[in-house]
Amino acid sequence: MxxxxxxxxxxxxxxxxxxxxxxxxxxxxxxxxxxxxxxxxxxxxxxxxxxxxxxxxxxxxxxxxxxxxxxxxxxxxxxxxxxxxxxxxxSGTASSPSGRLRVQCMTSFGHHYVAPELADFCASYPEVIVNYSTSQYFPDLLARGVDVSFYLAESLTDSGLVARRLGTTFAVVCASPEYLQRFGEP
Known part of the structure; x- marks a missing residue:
């Protein structure tokens, strides 16, 4: 129309x-x-x-x-x-965002990347109340009412969720020679 x-x-x-x-x-x-x-x-x-x-x-x-x-x-x-x-x-053109934003992420990722940005975010948008929590396990986001989450995953288990790739992470398996001698190579 x-x-x-x-x-x-x-x-x-x-x-x-x-x-x-x-x-x-x-x-x-x-x-x-x-x-x-x-x-x-x-x-x-x-x-x-x-x-x-x-x-x-x-x-x-x-x-x-x-x-x-x-x-x-x-x-x-x-x-x-x-x-x-x-x-x-x-229409999304309100002068400033307001309301509650529920954010959840993995503990170490949140500690290093998300938590440091929250103070600036809250200062920029004082009408937004941020509920921030961490968990090592991927929760049922919809059941818990989470609006935004940050997790390291290869794919989403629930196709009803929307994912955005923020970056790539690499893992390297390391072991000392003593460990390998004692327990063998994996």
Missing amino acids: RKDLLQTGLFHAIRAFLRVVDSGSFTAAAEQMDLTTAQVSRLVSDLEKRLDVKLLQRSTRHRILTDAGAEYAERCREIVALMDEAEAKA
């Missing part, structure tokens, strides 16, 4: 009404909304008809809020602010 198809209806009329109130004229509101003055006037008239109340007293020179219009505008500002906030959060 195209976004311009969403620019109709009650919410659109409320925004037009608030623009008229803020700018003091239908013409200025129309310019701000990229509409004609007649369209903005019609939106406000339709809103008044829906509510069965006069929101604005109109004259050729002035637009004055009625008592009902002033109260309605105040409530509508709250609604528009909440709607803008909800849209921003839903």
